[in-house]
Amino acid sequence: xxxxxxxxxxxxxxxxxxxxxxxxxxxxxxxxxxxxxxxxxxxxxxxxxxxxxxxxxxxxxxxxxxxxxxxxxxxxxxxxxxxxxxxxxxxxxxxxxxxxxxxxxxxxxxxxxxxxxxxxxxxxxxxxxxxxxxxxxxxxxxxxxxxxxxxxxxxxxxxxxxxxxxxxxxxxxxxxxxxxxxxxxxxxxxxxxxxxxxxxxxxxxxxxxxxxxxxxxxxxxxxxxxxxxxxxxxxxxxxxxxxxxxxxxxxxxxxxxxxxxxxxxxxxxxxxxxxxxxxxxxx
Amino acid sequence: xxxxxxxxxxxxxxxxxxxxxxxxxxxxxxxxxxxxxxxxxxxxxxxxxxxxxxxxxxxxxxxxxxxxxxxxxxxxxxxxxxxxxxxxxxxxxxxxxxxxxxxxxxxxxxxxxxxxxxxxxxxxxxxxxxxxxxxxxxxxxxxxxxxxxxxxxxxxxxxxxxxxxxxxxxxxxxxxxxxxxxxxxxxxxxxxxxxxxxxxxxxxxxxxxxxxxxxxxxxxxxxxxxxxxxxxxxxxxxxxxxxxxxxxxxxxxxxxxxxxxxxxxxxxxxxxxxxxxxxxxxxxxxxxxxxxxxxxxxxxxxxxxxxxxxxxxxxxxxxxxxxxxxxxxxxxxxxxxxxxxxxxxxxxxxxx
Numbered sequence: 001x002x003x004x005x006x007x008x009x010x011x012x013x014x015x016x017x018x019x020x021x022x023x024x025x026x027x028x029x030x031x032x033x034x035x036x037x038x039x040x041x042x043x044x045x046x047x048x049x050x051x052x053x054x055x056x057x058x059x060x061x062x063x064x065x066x067x068x069x070x071x072x073x074x075x076x077x078x079x080x081x082x083x084x085x086x087x088x089x090x091x092x093x094x095x096x097x098x099x100x101x102x103x104x105x106x107x108x109x110x111x112x113x114x115x116x117x118x119x120x121x122x123x124x125x126x127x128x129x130x131x132x133x134x135x136x137x138x139x140x141x142x143x144x145x146x147x148x149x150x151x152x153x154x155x156x157x158x159x160x161x162x163x164x165x166x167x168x169x170x171x172x173x174x175x176x177x178x179x180x181x182x183x184x185x186x187x188x189x190x191x192x193x194x195x196x197x198x199x200x201x202x203x204x205x206x207x208x209x210x211x212x213x214x215x216x217x218x219x220x221x222x223x224x225x226x227x228x229x230x231x232x233x234x235x236x237x238x239x240x241x242x243x244x245x246x247x248x249x250x251x252x253x254x255x256x257x258x259x260x261x262x263x264x265x266x267x268x269x270x271x272x273x274x275x276x277x278x279x280x281x282x283x
Numbered sequence: 284x285x286x287x288x289x290x291x292x293x294x295x296x297x298x299x300x301x302x303x304x305x306x307x308x309x310x311x312x313x314x315x316x317x318x319x320x321x322x323x324x325x326x327x328x329x330x331x332x333x334x335x336x337x338x339x340x341x342x343x344x345x346x347x348x349x350x351x352x353x354x355x356x357x358x359x360x361x362x363x364x365x366x367x368x369x370x371x372x373x374x375x376x377x378x379x380x381x382x383x384x385x386x387x388x389x390x391x392x393x394x395x396x397x398x399x400x401x402x403x404x405x406x407x408x409x410x411x412x413x414x415x416x417x418x419x420x421x422x423x424x425x426x427x428x429x430x431x432x433x434x435x436x437x438x439x440x441x442x443x444x445x446x447x448x449x450x451x452x453x454x455x456x457x458x459x460x461x462x463x464x465x466x467x468x469x470x471x472x473x474x475x476x477x478x479x480x481x482x483x484x485x486x487x488x489x490x491x492x493x494x495x496x497x498x499x500x501x502x503x504x505x506x507x508x509x510x511x512x513x514x515x516x517x518x519x520x521x522x523x524x525x526x527x528x529x530x531x532x533x534x535x536x537x538x539x540x541x542x543x544x545x546x547x548x549x550x551x552x553x554x555x556x557x558x559x560x561x562x563x564x565x566x567x568x569x570x571x572x573x574x575x576x577x578x579x580x581x582x583x584x585x586x587x588x589x590x591x592x593x594x595x596x597x598x599x600x601x602x603x604x605x606x607x608x609x610x611x612x613x614x615x616x617x618x619x620x621x622x623x624x625x626x627x628x629x630x631x632x633x634x635x
Contacts, residue, residue: 008531009393009395012390012393012396013396016390016391016396016398019387019405019406020401020405020406022499023405023406023499024405026420027408027420029423029424029430030423033423042426042428045423045424045426045430045433046430046434093304093308094305096301096302096304096305097301097302097304097305099301100297100298100301100302104294104297104298104301105294105295105298106294106295106297106298107295108299116305116309119314122317122605123556123604124560125560125604126560126581126584126601126602126605126608127313127316127317127601128581128585128588129323129584129585129588129594129598129601130313130317130320131312131316132588132589133316133319133320133323134311134315134316134319137319137334137336149308149312150308150312150313152308153308153309155309158305182293183293183294183297183301184297187301208411211413212412212413212414212415214413214414214415214563215563218566218585219589229413229415229416230413230415233413233416233419234566237415237418237419237422237567238566238570247423250419250423251419251420251423253419254413254415254416254417254419254420255416257413257415258416261413262412265404265408265411266404269404269407
């Protein structure tokens with residue numbers, strides 16, 4: 001019995017390690033290739049030890065050489081601007097709307113909430129052409145406002161916040177209201193501080209989503225000056241920048257573009273997973 | 284008394300003020316554009332022809348939709364190819380990612396395993412990374428003399444040139460048993476612009492590379508959902524099954540799996556909805572090539588509009604895709620409700 005269970009555990013570990021290789025391998029290869037020469041990358045695609053090691057790709061991508069092929073810092077700056085603005089906007093406006101839909105008594109609330117649910121079920125990819133049409137119509141195409149404004153509030157975030165406020169008892173804010181605080185004052189200084197767990201989730205989701213946003217940026221802009229990391233990388237990878245192979249450079253760009261989300265992921269993942277599992281622990 | 288009505292009165296105004304920004308943004312950039320695109324799908328239009336809402340372009344009625352299904356020309360052939368490709372793509376990705384996610388979750392849910400957190404993060408991490416960045420990594424791995432083919436060569440397999448191989452895998456399998464030409468009737472006859480032989484090609488080798496990438500990336504998210512549901516199963520149920528002497532497999536099949544039914548349906552629904560939308564990976568890795576075997580409706584809709592400047596056709600494709608996804612969601616909901624209702628009723632009968 002015990003020998004059998006030891007064997008079983010060994011089998012489970014074997015499976016886990018095998019899959020960990022499959023899952024981490026590509027990233028390890030990516031890191032190793034980013035410090036290889038072009039010839040070494042092509043000739044030895046699986047090798048984890050570069051021969052010779054070179055930081056050429058990084059030097060070129062950060063513009064430290066004469067032939068910098070990619071405006072990496074511009075892409076990074078645009079992505080940062082988009083991610084920060086969209087995250088701030090969503091955290092504020094989503095919780096404002098979510099709070100109203102959960103707590104405030106106003107006629108038509110039910111219909112507004114049903115509309116939010118309907119909007120949530122619209123598949124994002126069918127909005128490619130509609131989004132271009134409206135941005136073009138308003139004369140916003142190819143501008144920072146076209147990149148940011150349509151994303152600044154999202155139905156999913158509103159839904160998350162409403163669900164959260166539904167689960168919080170009203171007594172504390174009612175006390176504040178009876179003390180004469182206005183609706184907004186109560187929301188700002190009593191409700192929001194209590195909503196920290198939901199706000200952290202919303203912040204992470206918004207940052208990750210807007211940092212990785214590709215299709216919206218693709219249909220909102222065309223001028224290379226507005227390229228973010230996603231659209232910039234896409235033009236680099238599909239040959240728009242006429243760059244031939246250059247795998248170390250491409251993989252280095254992809255790697256650095258992944259780092260901010262990776263940092264957020266590893267800093268908050270315990271929080272994330274705990275949130276996902278909360279339901280299970282309570283039983 | 285007067286104070287309390289005052290508070291309620293405040294709430295009316297505050298309520299609309301609070302949801303105001305949301306209504307403006309979602310209304311202007313989500314609802315309005317859908318109606319704009321609906322109008323454009325009835326036009327022969329491109330941005331160069333002026334404002335489509337004040338006379339730019341030419342009204343063609345339902346011609347754009349008819350060209351997708353009823354007119355025997357390149358547009359229909361391309362559209363049908365994109366539907367066929369995506370059908371096979373969904374057919375492979377949804378079951379594979381669901382099974383992989385469930386498998387990883389069950390393994391991670393074993394008691395007395397060390398390093399669970401590490402493995403869970405490793406499996407989940409690809410889901411949070413950028414689809415464009417990860418596509419580049421896989422493009423490199425799937426090169427003709429790249430990592431995947433190198434691994435295949437270790438076990439004596441001569442790997443294909445992935446992104447230039449348009450052969451369908453069903454055709455290749457038939458080739459193994461000697462059928463490498465369309466049998467007369469299948470090649471000569473067809474429906475909607477493609478011969479039966481072409482309809483039955485299966486995913487091309489190039490599409491298989493994209494299938495591998497997507498299964499690998501998304502399984503982690505669904506694994507987390509299964510893991511949460513597994514931890515929801517009361518320990519007593521497990522123990523009762525063990526006392527009854529159930530084997531591991533029988534316990535999984537008859538005790539664990541039925542309890543996972545709701546989350547299984549959720550994972551399948553989300554999988555169906557997201558797979559039909561595939562765009563990013565096609566844009567970065569293959570652009571519909573080789574021989575249009577990685578063309579998908581979403582990518583075709585983009586290409587027709589932004590590249591070919593047939594915005595009416597592009598918009599029409601988007602709405603057909605919208606209809607397909609909506610239909611699938613409704614079917615899934617209907618199936619789910621049927622299976623779920625008696626359960627819920629039973630649960631409600633148990634006193635809390």
